[in-house]
Amino acid sequence: MANTWWGSHLLSSGADDELWAVSSAPVTRGQLRTSVTDLGERFREQGITEGSSVLLRMKPSFTYLHVLLALWSRGAQVVLVDFRLKPAEYEPLSDLVRPQYLVAATGAGGPVAGFRQESGFSVQRLPNGRPAVDGVRLVQFSSGSTGRPKVIGRPADSVLAEIDRHSAVPGIPGKGERVMLLNSVMHNMGLVSGVLHALAAGATLIVPPTLRPAEVVRMMARTETSAVYGTPVHYDLLSRVDSRPELPALRLAVSGGERVPQETHDRFRTHFGLPISPVYGVTEFGLIAGDLSGASVPPQLGPPVPGAEVKVVDEELFVRMKRSPYLYGGHTDRFADGWLRTYDRVRQDPATGVLTMLGRADSLAVVGGLKVDLAEVETVLLDHPRVTETVVTHGEVIEAFVGTDQELASDELxxxxxxxxxxxxxxxxxxxxxxxxxxxxxxxxxxRALMHEHVESELPSQTQGDR
Incomplete structure (x- = not known):
């Protein structure tokens, strides 16, 4: 492994016997360094070197993380593709980026069964691959919640700057603390906020081998977890665990990805004795805002973190970036003159700088000549005691898709x-x-089309016609 690669300092700190991570078994920093070095040599023999482009598609495991770090140590550009994607979702992404190499899981059949200690993989040289985009080391795809994933490329200095922003946030987990990660390591919050920050800060990473809520809580107690990172869905499930052991070390719960429902926030606080602290970011830039003090509650996001320059124009949030994060052209509506348009609508407190989420700029619809914020309609529906999740769309008319685990008639809605x-x-x-x-x-x-396809597959769902 080269001593000069951009993240070498993340691996070099800490004694060999210092605990790096725990899942079904512990892993020391010395074991991590040895594994990354050995894998780097394997990739060298395969021809992977500075400027190679590699698509990584493996099951979530410590092996996956070792492979990623080893590829970076070789100077490769790594394209992350979620293992859970179906071929119809995954193959168009591969065709778009045209990597030179594919590092993929072996024995890929069947569902992903939690986080693994180790997992097998193969390395394949692909025909007609193109080399890395100059300087880009991490390639990810947008969440695709609107059905159109974007190809996002981040150079090394962008990833390192995000790690620095994390370290500057008051209350962030530090050396010696144990951080439980429920987010996927394949995506930005799990990878940077969890894995890379813990490496940089000297914290120990705790990754449950299963996400069954009762077992997660027991592992929190057994490992003396001090902070947990997750999504609103994780916290909703944890807050429903009936029998919980004492968790005296737990001081922090952090959530990102989407707004925490007020009911989930309140129930978790009642059961665990601490609030869910929000962080906010986008794949293109990483962490933008957050508040780990417990003072910010939904829909507040906290103030911009040190190192993130933002502006709010007509209730839309923009963040300063050195270069466009989008590869292979397009998306000129999202980046111009050094500013990334997030399409998130926010309000900023002039005194504290705290950002409050209002909704999406692209959630505005015109109905009968009047502007309607579909996020407002979603908020009203989420206030219903039996509604657990909702998406409101607009085509010819406003439509509401509602998730509930109880009986709920559309007439009541x-x-x-x-x-x-x-x-x-x-x-x-x-x-x-x-x-x-x-x-x-x-x-x-x-x-909207995907939502219709889903509800039709769940028939008989309750459908209410035009009103």
Missing amino acids: VAWCRERLSPAKNPKRFFVAKRLPRNSMGKLVRD
Whole structure:
């Protein structure tokens, strides 16, 4: 392994016997360094070198993380593709980026069964691959919640700058603390906020081999976890665990990805004795805002973190970047003159700088000549005691897709909305299902056609016609 690669300092710190991570078994920093070095030599023999482009598609495991670090140590550009994607989702992405190499899981059949200690993989040289885009070391795809993933490339200095932003956040887990990671290591929050920050800070990473809530809580107690990182879905499940051991070391719960429902926030605080602290970022830039003090509650996001320069224009959030993060052209509506347009609508407190999420700029619809914020309609629906999740879309009319684990008639939703919304904002059609589809990052899918396809597959769902 070269001593000069851009992340070498992340691996070199700490004694060999210092605990790096725990899943079904512990891994020391010395074991991590040895594994990365050995894998780097294997990749050298395969011809992977500075400027090679490699698509990485493996099951979540410590081997996956070792492979990623080893590829970076060889100077490769690594394209991360979620193992859970179906061929119809994965193959067009591969065709788009045209990597020179494929590092893929062996024995790939069957579902992903949690986080593994080790996993097998193969290395394949691909025909007609193109080399890395100059300077780019990490390639990811947008969440695709609208059905159109974007190819996002980040140079080494972008990733390192995000790690620095994490270290500057007051209350961030530090050396000697134990950080439980529930987020996928294949995506930005799990990879940078979890894995890379823990490496840089000297914290120990705790990755449950299973996400069954009761077992996760028991592992928190057994490992003396001090901080947990997850998504709203994780916290909703954890807050429903009936019998919980004492967790005296737990001081911090951090959530990102989407807004934490107020009910989940309140129930978790009641059961665990601490709030869910928000962080906010985008794949193109990484961490933008956050508050780990417990002072910010949904829909507040906290203030911009040190190192993130933002501006709010007509309630839209922009963040300063050195270069466009989008590879292979396009998306000129999102980056101009050094500013990334997030399409998130926010309000910023002039005194504290705290950002409050208002919704998406692309969630505005015009109904009868009036502007309707579909996020407002979603907020009203989420206030219903039996609604667990919702997506509101607009085509010819406003439609509401509602997830619930209880009996819920669409007529009840009609009455609920009519009492709380003006006529132009009321959904004309309701579709009720046990759960709504989410993408590989755990975010709700917002593509109208995909939502219709899902609810039709769950028939008999309760469908309410035009009102």
